Amino acid sequence: MNAADLAALETPLLLLDEARMQRNIARMQQRMDALGVRFRPHAKTSKCAAVVQRQIAAGAQGITVSTLKEAEQFFAAGIDDILYAVAIVPSKFDHALRLVRAGCRLTLLVESVAAAEQLAAHGRANGHRHRVLIEVDTDGHRSGIPPEDARLLAVAAALVDDGAELAGVLTHAGSSYSLNTPEALEAMAEQERAGCVRAAQRLRAAGHACPVVSVGSTPTALHARRLEGVTEVRAGVYVFFDLVMAGIGVCGVDEIALSVLATVIGHRPEAGWVITDAGWMAMSRDRGTARQAQDHGYGLVADVQGRAIAELSFGEANQEHGVLQWRGAAGAELERLFPLGSQLRIYPNHACATGAQHPAYQVLAADGTLACWPRFSGW
Amino acid sequence: MNAADLAALETPLLLLDEARMQRNIARMQQRMDALGVRFRPHAKTSKCAAVVQRQIAAGAQGITVSTLKEAEQFFAAGIDDILYAVAIVPSKFDHALRLVRAGCRLTLLVESVAAAEQLAAHGRANGHRHRVLIEVDTDGHRSGIPPEDARLLAVAAALVDDGAELAGVLTHAGSSYSLNTPEALEAMAEQERAGCVRAAQRLRAAGHACPVVSVGSTPTALHARRLEGVTEVRAGVYVFFDLVMAGIGVCGVDEIALSVLATVIGHRPEAGWVITDAGWMAMSRDRGTARQAQDHGYGLVADVQGRAIAELSFGEANQEHGVLQWRGAAGAELERLFPLGSQLRIYPNHACATGAQHPAYQVLAADGTLACWPRFSGW
Numbered sequence: 001m002n003a004a005d006l007a008a009l010e011t012p013l014l015l016l017d018e019a020r021m022q023r024n025i026a027r028m029q030q031r032m033d034a035l036g037v038r039f040r041p042h043a044k045t046s047k048c049a050a051v052v053q054r055q056i057a058a059g060a061q062g063i064t065v066s067t068l069k070e071a072e073q074f075f076a077a078g079i080d081d082i083l084y085a086v087a088i089v090p091s092k093f094d095h096a097l098r099l100v101r102a103g104c105r106l107t108l109l110v111e112s113v114a115a116a117e118q119l120a121a122h123g124r125a126n127g128h129r130h131r132v133l134i135e136v137d138t139d140g141h142r143s144g145i146p147p148e149d150a151r152l153l154a155v156a157a158a159l160v161d162d163g164a165e166l167a168g169v170l171t172h173a174g175s176s177y178s179l180n181t182p183e184a185l186e187a188m189a190e191q192e193r194a195g196c197v198r199a200a201q202r203l204r205a206a207g208h209a210c211p212v213v214s215v216g217s218t219p220t221a222l223h224a225r226r227l228e229g230v231t232e233v234r235a236g237v238y239v240f241f242d243l244v245m246a247g248i249g250v251c252g253v254d255e256i257a258l259s260v261l262a263t264v265i266g267h268r269p270e271a272g273w274v275i276t277d278a279g280w281m282a283m284s285r286d287r288g289t290a291r292q293a294q295d296h297g298y299g300l301v302a303d304v305q306g307r308a309i310a311e312l313s314f315g316e317a318n319q320e321h322g323v324l325q326w327r328g329a330a331g332a333e334l335e336r337l338f339p340l341g342s343q344l345r346i347y348p349n350h351a352c353a354t355g356a357q358h359p360a361y362q363v364l365a366a367d368g369t370l371a372c373w374p375r376f377s378g379w
Numbered sequence: 380m381n382a383a384d385l386a387a388l389e390t391p392l393l394l395l396d397e398a399r400m401q402r403n404i405a406r407m408q409q410r411m412d413a414l415g416v417r418f419r420p421h422a423k424t425s426k427c428a429a430v431v432q433r434q435i436a437a438g439a440q441g442i443t444v445s446t447l448k449e450a451e452q453f454f455a456a457g458i459d460d461i462l463y464a465v466a467i468v469p470s471k472f473d474h475a476l477r478l479v480r481a482g483c484r485l486t487l488l489v490e491s492v493a494a495a496e497q498l499a500a501h502g503r504a505n506g507h508r509h510r511v512l513i514e515v516d517t518d519g520h521r522s523g524i525p526p527e528d529a530r531l532l533a534v535a536a537a538l539v540d541d542g543a544e545l546a547g548v549l550t551h552a553g554s555s556y557s558l559n560t561p562e563a564l565e566a567m568a569e570q571e572r573a574g575c576v577r578a579a580q581r582l583r584a585a586g587h588a589c590p591v592v593s594v595g596s597t598p599t600a601l602h603a604r605r606l607e608g609v610t611e612v613r614a615g616v617y618v619f620f621d622l623v624m625a626g627i628g629v630c631g632v633d634e635i636a637l638s639v640l641a642t643v644i645g646h647r648p649e650a651g652w653v654i655t656d657a658g659w660m661a662m663s664r665d666r667g668t669a670r671q672a673q674d675h676g677y678g679l680v681a682d683v684q685g686r687a688i689a690e691l692s693f694g695e696a697n698q699e700h701g702v703l704q705w706r707g708a709a710g711a712e713l714e715r716l717f718p719l720g721s722q723l724r725i726y727p728n729h730a731c732a733t734g735a736q737h738p739a740y741q742v743l744a745a746d747g748t749l750a751c752w753p754r755f756s757g758w
Contacts, residue, residue: 010447010470012758044698066660066699068389086656086699087644089720091389111645114719142700143645143654174697265466266490266522275522277465282758285664285732318553319423319731320445320465321521340493341468352698353664357735359757377756378738379391379661 005370011263012282014358019366020257021239028238029058035227040064040083042236045352048375049077064234068095069379075104083107087135087143093122100128107167111135111144116158123163132159133170133212138195141175147199156208168212171196176219180248185223192220197229222250240351243300247292259345264338272326274338278346280317286353299346306345384749390642391661393737398745399636400618407617408437414606419443419462421615424731427754428456443613447474448758454483462486466514466522472501479507486546490514490523495537502542511538512549512591517574520554526578535587547591550575555598559627564602571599576608601629619730622679626671638724641701643717651705653717657725659696665732678725685724
């Protein structure tokens with residue numbers, strides 16, 4: 001690390017450890033290769049073409065997005081196999097079609113007969129067969145159709161049409177985020193796999209080809225022991241990891257590639273406080289570790305080299321002020337230990353949320369050089 | 380309102396009710412005029428030149444900002460009297476000086492002898508006298524020097540220099556956010572006023588002119604009964620208001636000018652869930668009402684006209700999914716009550732945090748026309 005270069009930068013800023021990120025990319029891709037499935041990373045975490053290009057270079061096939069803005073931006077960056085993994089609604093059909101007309105191989109998602117019928121009608125009216133997956137619910141945490149539900153076949157029937165083509169099924173076991181043992185994560189990965197494969201089997205028994213069986217979340221992808229019947233896996237946050245993932249047990253803090261670089265702007269020795277310029281605007285309001293065994297407040301404070309400072313907790317945040325509480329001895333020494341203008345690194349609870357607060361990554365390469373990679377936001 | 384125009388828009392988006400905003404601007408300005416003080420709105424809430432121009436047109440004199448990026452953007456938009464109200468550190472001195480050299484009348488803030496000395500040295504080295512306020516702590520909630528603290532005079536002494544000019548004192552009674560009765564807010568406003576005026580008196584007794592006495596927060600500004608000795612008041616969130624402010628008792632829900640327009644993308648009738656495309660990315664993770672008497676989850680759900688729907692609570696959010704829980708009877712009717720593709724408006728807990736998630740405001744004028752006002756982000 002070139003601390004001299006960092007010290008000259010105005011903070012707060014989003015710091016990306018490139019070597020850690022590359023290790024995270026390699027770890028997941030090797031696992032997917034060993035399990036014999038395609039890997040389609042979720043680009044909502046980085047919203048950055050340079051990051052996604054490295055995932056593709058490592059072996060990823062296509063990407064997953066959570067907004068059409070992401071599809072648009074990544075398609076403009078040269079990625080043409082894109083899965084929009086949020087149930088689409090009519091006000092977004094034309095936007096999706098524009099991307100297809102421009103040459104994007106865009107796959108859409110529905111979970112209701114109403115959406116399937118309206119999407120098929122839109123395709124017919126525009127002379128295009130939308131490529132569509134059906135969202136399957138395998139853990140009751142959000143949306144989708146349970147594998148045994150009668151609606152599954154009704155939605156599929158609405159997609160056999162000149163305006164829509166049923167490409168397969170998709171599920172996301174988001175409830176894996178509330179687990180924290182290898183055994184529970186392994187069981188959830190199997191539940192996710194088995195439920196999605198079961199939905200595909202029912203569709204095939206009804207005469208649908210159902211070529212795609214897409215599953216995934218970072219915790220289940222890293223704990224699946226077998227993926228028979230699955231054709232592709234999706235995961236997002238693994239590329240950076242974060243404190244929530246560390247709390248779940250899928251990474252160590254020393255694998256977290258993302259941090260916020262902050263500067264000490266003040267002290268309240270009598271209260272044991274160190275004030276920095278990284279408030280909730282820089283960290284986000286995400287308090288994802290609050291429900292875990294180890295609550296990290298607004299983030300885990302580390303020195304500029306990335307080594308955690310156990311005695312300094314980040315309990316309060318205003319918009320542009322972070323209030324760090326010193327829990328060690330000799331509070332009167334705070335101004336000497338953390339002088340005005342000195343820098344700290346703060347590991348985030350949730351990489352997707354913290355990243356979204358920033359317009360760019362400052363990328364620190366293994367050789368100590370710095371680069372700036374822009375990221376986008378909005379819809 | 381022109382609901383037909385809204386229905387054509389892709390969501391989620393940030394909707395601004397212009398008439399409500401104008402009423403909020405007028406209410407605060409009239410109050411400040413009646414109290415005989417200058418008003419310097421905090422532009423961190425809107426980060427939008429069109430909003431700030433309306434505050435200036437109503438009588439505001441200069442603005443407050445929380446980052447130098449805000450100073451830069453608003454100076455570029457023609458506002459040249461800017462107070463950067465976060466304690467400055469050396470890595471930001473050059474940036475501040477560039478703004479001054481370009482013609483901005485920029486006032487800075489310090490709260491330590493170290494910062495005052497380094498800033499004065501920077502000014503001397505560059506042939507400029509930085510204009511500086513000292514941050515005073517009147518409620519122990521964050522940073523600043525207590526009025527009776529010996530450091531107050533030491534910091535002031537460091538600012539009597541060719542490189543720095545002591546312009547006055549500033550305080551922000553941020554702990555007003557945890558109060559909820561008119562009496563407590565009135566008492567906090569008086570505490571804020573008295574503490575800041577006391578600091579100015581001590582400085583004047585020591586021979587400093589101390590022309591500026593700057594106080595403020597939205598709750599105290601709206602509850603101050605007298606402001607003797609105060610020269611200017613700052614407040615930010617009043618321009619839009621939000622659910623936290625409603626919980627404190629300084630506005631009604633029908634005065635909240637900001638909401639997120641969302642679209643229904645799915646249902647889980649058996650769980651009583653309506654799924655929308657406004658997740659935490661659109662709302663922010665701010666759960667500011669969680670500590671208030673009325674916890675609004677991730678926001679208060681309303682129909683597209685802005686009328687609250689009491690039976691629909693917003694308890695869970697994923698990145699691009701909002702999970703609304705129906706608490707009324709006849710859950711099986713959810714798909715009829717809130718059809719796929721229909722729109723909802725969601726009032727935010729915290730306008731500053733929710734606004735920051737969006738690249739622009741869709742501004743709905745009283746005559747039903749829509750306009751787009753960009754907002755900026757980052758540092």
